[in-house]
Amino acid sequence: MLSMGGEQVEQAVASCVAALRPAVDRDWEAVRARGLEWDCRRTAEHIAGCLLAYAGQLAGRARDAYVPFEITLGGTDDGLDRADNAGLLHVIETTGALLAATVRTTPREVRAFHPYPFRSAGREGFAAMGVAETLLHTYDVTRGLGLPYEPPAELCEGVLAGIFPHVRPGPAAWPTLLWATGRGELPGRAPVTEWHWSNTLVLPADRLTLQGISPASARDLSLGGDGGFDWAGGGPYQGTRDAAGMLMKAYEAGTHRPEWGVFALVRREDGRAVGGLGFHGSPDEDGRAEIGYDLVEAARGQGYATEAVRALAEWALARDGVRALFATVDRANTPSQRVLGRAGFRKAGGDEEQLAYERS
Template identity: 45%
Template sequence: MTPMGPHALDRTVSEAVRALRAVAHLDWSVPAAGLEWSCRDTVVHLAGDLTGFAAQLAGRVTGGCLPLTVGAAPRTAPTGLADLVEASGRLLSAAVRDAGQDARAWHPAGPAGPDGFAAMGAAELALHTRDVVHALGVTDWQPSGDTARLILDRLFPHAPRSVEGGPWGSLLAATGRADLPGLPRRREWRWYNDALPGVGVVLCEIGPSAAADLYAGGDGGFVWPDDGPGEGTRIASGMVGLAREVGEYRPGWGPYAIVRLSDRRAIGGVGFHGAPDPDGHAEVGYDLVPSARGTGHATEALRALAGWAFGQPALTELHATVEEDNLPSHAVLARLGFRKAGSGEDGVRYLLPRPDAGEQDAGE
């Protein structure tokens, strides 16, 4: 995947500002296309997002969102608002250039590095510029080059791709601004800054909002085959709400949707029953919809999840429990190096120690 960098962001800033200035003589008090905000309020919101992204990344803020508010003087003309967007976009580009690849900062959609913040900035610029100019009569504007594809690849790995509309049409559909044949228009959507890549799949964390929707019978913001979501995924999603109610919810240590890259369908769930216990042990579980079984996707999903988990300092062992007669699940765990650790009424227990545990023991 080609990362979104400052040059692509700079290009998007220039194109967006040029488009906004071209309609600066029109009435910006009308609603932006598809939004409740006016065109003016949408542009001020855009400038606030870009400035906030720049501040988060420049400050390497990891604990939450900075208490920052960006506004414009009440009678600022549209040309001045376009200047505000340009300045805030250039600030973000500077922050992206300055940040090393290991820099991370907080965002509600997951922590991100400079490429993630560049992609978020480009997404806000492209989409909200479209909202404004579309409302003012320019219905064919879109960013040039591969901007939309870069945004999709970085932030929307779960979104189906449009054949006829190309990357821009796919991005509009992913954000509820257009339709894709055979699929309902998105009413709620989000992007994923920290999706976990695997071979043939990508894992997207099922956060509290998506989990509540799945538990209630919805799709959680994903596109599923006709036989999904599975019961296991819905049950795991319900546990997210329960954990949140009792104060035990930990981002990253819950369920993830398994998205098949070939068609961007969610084909199952994989995840943790909770954060590691005081001994550093965490339990994993997974399920696939019937139509996706026997393809190796469960193995690759669990491999990707385990790779992320063992990158966290709190984890020492992964555990799993499988029913005695579930031979495919036994095979998945065996392929990944889990070893049997006994059995009980709930099934056969497996464990996978931290890969470097043996080295640590030898050195002690």
């Protein structure tokens, strides 16, 4: 399962150009792209526009809106010869190269504006969105022109795991991505008429950011990798790996909800991850959700856990339908008990081995 980066953007663009180049001598404006109101020419121009826009968002560090610019191909109004289809493919290659370079040179912690669903995305999110736009609209154009097209399976798998974490994986990634975006059918699943992708949620705290972990990162963590994070103190702690494994099981079962998943605790001062924090699942029918957390040993005793738990609790309790959060702690783990107390949790029972804490 690939994490999305510059290399994946380049691969997606290469698959697009290879699929469309055999038809450069045809009239793309005379044929509608399959499933769209646009013709094939306009759809191909849209691919280039998306790639450029995503590069601009990241490079410009856009915070609250799209950077107000768009791509215009040469035409009679500006005194240039109108770009033919071969020229349009060159533009797609160029804008893809711009996005790939921007992704490679943007620090991991940078977030830029994208409206859905949490109003920001990081470099992996913009790479995944660029790949998705390229693959899906190449499909639309090739279907309109009657050309064969099937992108590399690993790209489709990476897109699904990166920005479709709420979609249960299917037996094959490309048909699943087409189904998830209303472009195909999957046996046993209802047709999709409305869809969206989901960038990871990032929550601010004082000295930390709580960065949502995608299924792609979770799988790497569960298998002993770093999940794409720079961990302090030789981390992560085993609890974070176990939580990542639980996230993967939920993803594979189709029950994962990104905002109720697992977060890496990343220090603002150096961009290093110092722990993990998250939910054991979505809130139950009574509006209650369980949390768990850990820190690498080198980061303990500095208030990071309290800061993170408080930030997550305040965010969660502000959601509609959430009434309470709870956590269980070993009776012998007094440091963790103090964390919960400082974060506004109160004792709510227990047994011989564990104490229960709750905040509402």
